[in-house]
Amino acid sequence: MAVNQGEIFGFLGPNGAGKSTTIRILLGIIKPTSGTVKILGMNHLKNSIEIRKKIGYLPGEFLIYPNLTGSQILTFFSNIKNEYDETYLNVLAEKLQIDLNKQFGTLSQGNKQKIGIIQALMHKPELIILDEPTNGLDPLVRNEFYEIISDLKDEKRTIFFSSHNISEVEKLCDRIGIIREGKLITTEKILELKSKQIQIFEIEFSKIQPQKKDFTLPNIENVEVYDKTVKFTVIGNPTHIIKKVSEFEIKKLITHEPSLEGIFMTYYGDEK
Amino acid sequence: MKNLFQKTLFDHKKGLMFWVLGILASDLIITSFFPTVKKMPELMNEYVESFPKEISVWFGDLSSIGTPEGFLNVELFSFMFPFAFIAYAITVGTNIIAGEEKNKTIDILISNPIKRSTLIIQKFLAMATLITIFCFIAWFGFVLVTPIMKVNLFNLAQMCINLALIAIFFGSISILTGSITGKTGISTGLSGGLAFITFLINGLAKLSSDFESIKYISPFFYYSDSNALFNGINIMHFLILISSIALIIYLSIYFYKDRDLGV
Numbered sequence: 001m002a003v004n005q006g007e008i009f010g011f012l013g014p015n016g017a018g019k020s021t022t023i024r025i026l027l028g029i030i031k032p033t034s035g036t037v038k039i040l041g042m043n044h045l046k047n048s049i050e051i052r053k054k055i056g057y058l059p060g061e062f063l064i065y066p067n068l069t070g071s072q073i074l075t076f077f078s079n080i081k082n083e084y085d086e087t088y089l090n091v092l093a094e095k096l097q098i099d100l101n102k103q104f105g106t107l108s109q110g111n112k113q114k115i116g117i118i119q120a121l122m123h124k125p126e127l128i129i130l131d132e133p134t135n136g137l138d139p140l141v142r143n144e145f146y147e148i149i150s151d152l153k154d155e156k157r158t159i160f161f162s163s164h165n166i167s168e169v170e171k172l173c174d175r176i177g178i179i180r181e182g183k184l185i186t187t188e189k190i191l192e193l194k195s196k197q198i199q200i201f202e203i204e205f206s207k208i209q210p211q212k213k214d215f216t217l218p219n220i221e222n223v224e225v226y227d228k229t230v231k232f233t234v235i236g237n238p239t240h241i242i243k244k245v246s247e248f249e250i251k252k253l254i255t256h257e258p259s260l261e262g263i264f265m266t267y268y269g270d271e272k
Numbered sequence: 273m274k275n276l277f278q279k280t281l282f283d284h285k286k287g288l289m290f291w292v293l294g295i296l297a298s299d300l301i302i303t304s305f306f307p308t309v310k311k312m313p314e315l316m317n318e319y320v321e322s323f324p325k326e327i328s329v330w331f332g333d334l335s336s337i338g339t340p341e342g343f344l345n346v347e348l349f350s351f352m353f354p355f356a357f358i359a360y361a362i363t364v365g366t367n368i369i370a371g372e373e374k375n376k377t378i379d380i381l382i383s384n385p386i387k388r389s390t391l392i393i394q395k396f397l398a399m400a401t402l403i404t405i406f407c408f409i410a411w412f413g414f415v416l417v418t419p420i421m422k423v424n425l426f427n428l429a430q431m432c433i434n435l436a437l438i439a440i441f442f443g444s445i446s447i448l449t450g451s452i453t454g455k456t457g458i459s460t461g462l463s464g465g466l467a468f469i470t471f472l473i474n475g476l477a478k479l480s481s482d483f484e485s486i487k488y489i490s491p492f493f494y495y496s497d498s499n500a501l502f503n504g505i506n507i508m509h510f511l512i513l514i515s516s517i518a519l520i521i522y523l524s525i526y527f528y529k530d531r532d533l534g535v
Contacts, residue, residue, distance in 0.1 A: 027383045030532035049385045057383040063376040067283060076273045080384045119380070129383075 001177055001184055006156040008149065010163060010173035010190075012264070018182040019162040020060050023131050026160075027057060040126060053081065056125035060132045060162075062116030066105025070115045073104060077119050089122040095144045109136035117145065121152070128152065131162045146172060166264055170194075178264070197236055198263055199255050204229045206249040217241065233258065276391060280368055280398030288402055291360050292409045298356075299413030302347050306421045310338055329475040340423040341501040344414075349431055349501060353410070354492070357435055358467050361403055361443030366459040368395040369524075370450030373534045388529045396447055396521050400440050407436040424501075431500040437513040438495040442467045444520040451528035454535075491516065 003009040013019050024030045026037060028048045037044040039051045064073055078084035093100055098114040107115070113136045120128060134142050149159060149172055163169050169176055170190060177187040203210075210230040215223045220241065223232040228251070234241055245253075273279045309316055320334040328334050332350035336342025369392070372378040381391070411432040414423060446463035453459065470490040477487035487493040494513050498506035 024379065024534075027379070029379055029382050030535060031530070049387060052383060052385040055383065057380065059379045059383075061376065062380070064380055065279075065283070065377060072273065076279055077380075077384060079274045080276075080386055082385070116380075 001187055003158060003160055004175075005158050006153070007174040008153055008159040008161055008172050010161050010169035010176040011179065012163065012166065012169055012176050013179035014164060017179045019164075019179060020131055021182070022179065023057075023059075023129055023160075023162060026129065027052070027055070053083075054126040056120035056123065056128045058116045058120040058130045058133050060135065062112055064104055064112075064115070067103065069103055070098060070100035070107075070118075073115060074100065074119055074122060078122060081123050084123040088124060089118060092118045092121060092148065095148060096141055097144075110138060110141065113137055114141070117148075121148065124152070124155070124157065126157060128157055128159045130159065132164070133161070134163075134165065134168060142168075167259065170259070193263055194257075196263055198258055199234050199238060200231070200258055200262070201234060201238070201241070202229065202231045202252075202254040203245055203250060204252040205245075206251045208248050214244075215241075217244075233262070276386070276394040277398045277401075280395050281401060284364060284367075284398075284402055287363075288406060291356075291406060295353075295356065295406070295410045296413045298348065298352070299410065299417060303344075303414070303417045303421045305347075306340065306343050309343060326479055329478040330471070340421045341427065343421070344423060344428070344431075345499070345501050349435065350496070353435055354438055354471075354495065355467070357403065357406065357439035358442045359464075360406060361399065361439040362446045362460055362463045362467070364399045364402060365443035365446030365463065366450055366456050368399060368450075369447050369528075370454055370456040370459040373450075373454040374456045376534060378534045382533060389525045392447065392451065392521065392525045392528055396444065396524075399443050399447070400436075403436050403439045403443060407432045407439070410435070427501050427504055430505045433505060434495050434498075434500050434510075434513075437510070437517070438491055441491050441513060441517055441520070444517050444524070448520050448524045448527070451524040451531070454531070454533065 011019055011022070021030070025032050026039065026044060028044055031045070040054055042051055044051060068076070074084075074089060078089075096114040096117065098111055098118070100115075102111075104112065104115060113133070117133060120130065134145060137145060146168075149161075153159065161169070161173060173190055175187060175189050176193065178185045205228045207228075209228055210225055212223050212225050215225075215230060215232055217240070219235045219237075221233045221235060223230065225231075232241075273282055316337060320337060323334060330351065332346040333342060334346060337346050372381060382388070411425075411429055414421075414428055415425060418425075442463055445466055446459045449462045450456070450459040471492050474487055474490040474492035474496070477483045477485075477490070477493070487497075491513060494506075494509035498504070498509055500506075
């Protein structure tokens with residue numbers, strides 16, 4: 001798997017798939033049992049200090065020193081990083097609407113996450129690694145966060161973004177990688193994934209009551225039947241199914257394209 | 273807070289304050305009994321003789337309890353102070369290494385450009401500084417109570433240095449166990465258990481000539497053998513404790529630098 005400079009790469013997978021473990025390997029917190037990692041052209045173990053100077057990281061669960069205020073936490077980490085942009089830090093704090101003078105331990109989950117986001121971004125790193133970054137954020141702040149990420153993309157920062165929120169990934173990412181049970185299933189461009197020929201059909205018949213078994217056909221998935229209505233997903237060319245249903249009187253036919261989440265579930269939902 | 277050293281000191285300032293208040297209270301309360309002990313030598317002799325002689329191997333020379341140095345040795349420096357200071361050192365040592373993993377703060381710390389060896393060294397230095405401050409205040413407490421009990425403050429200072437070293441030794445053990453396991457329970461349990469066992473070993477070695485040579489494996493031997501309150505520090509013993517601490521910290525770095533953290 002390779003992530004290109006300046007792109008936002010979404011790292012998708014269900015809970016427990018290995019997203020956080022992969023990220024912890026990238027950061028050198030745990031070691032890989034096999035394989036190698038190169039970050040910014042450097043071996044991630046041999047040049048770990050050099051690499052970590054150029055990385056901003058937000059863990060899935062941002063737990064940090066509860067006795068310190070937001071301001072103390074950010075000062076501490078900026079001193080360790082030895083570089084940060086104070087103006088940008090203030091911009092981030094203002095955009096995310098966070099009071100940095102409160103003790104971390106007294107903050108709500110969402111506000112803790114905001115401190116985590118600021119500490120990951122305040123030095124405008126070359127590579128930003130975010131593990132479930134919008135956990136606990138309310139929708140308004142979430143939108144602010146999306147704007148911040150888009151601005152950083154415009155500045156050619158590379159963003160590696162782990163999430164199980166597919167709509168979020170659809171909104172932000174250029175490419176995605178899908179991981180399941182510790183194995184990378186695929187990497188694809190968002191546009192390519194969305195262009196897969198997948199359609200959802202919802203057909204209400206006038207007289208007959210459809211049976212689920214009648215729709216057990218190749219390239220048909222997710223069949224649901226209720227009263228005189230059937231709903232299913234067609235992968236590929238739908239001509240054969242249109243021919244089949246046109247033998248009966250149709251009261252209503254609706255088709256639409258699935259969301260990225262729908263595509264994801266259709267392609268990878270049952271893979272083991 | 274410019275680095276981990278300063279942050280570790282900052283994190284423990286409140287805790288240190290409570291321990292210091294406890295130690296100052298001990299200084300005051302225990303020494304306030306000394307004039308009474310000194311005034312009743314016969315009663316004290318009877319009291320001392322009622323104890324089995326073997327007990328002095330762990331709790332100091334009871335026959336010297338009528339002198340300020342002997343009194344402090346029996347009441348504080350043989351058992352109570354070493355274990356209070358060791359308990360403090362183990363608490364800090366466990367918290368600064370294994371605690372980072374237990375509290376899940378290690379990921380964000382390690383994702384920053386800080387070497388694992390630097391992490392161990394700065395945190396160890398902070399722990400050693402806290403213990404040194406703690407010991408200095410314990411010594412200063414005795415300066416304040418000199419109107420009640422006149423003790424040789426120079427020798428007492430050397431005793432406090434020994435006290436700091438034995439506490440730093442076991443604090444370092446908790447850093448080592450935390451570095452190897454990342455578990456706070458194991459770090460505290462092993463370090464505390466080792467302190468207790470080596471304390472027993474040092475006493476048992478004095479009871480029988482057959483066991484005498486095992487005293488050298490106990491850090492308490494190097495802490496107490498010179499009887500610093502009377503004779504000052506034994507430089508050789510001082511150097512052995514310092515070298516042992518350096519070795520323990522070296523081992524901590526060795527085990528910590530390649531271990532998977534927070535798993």
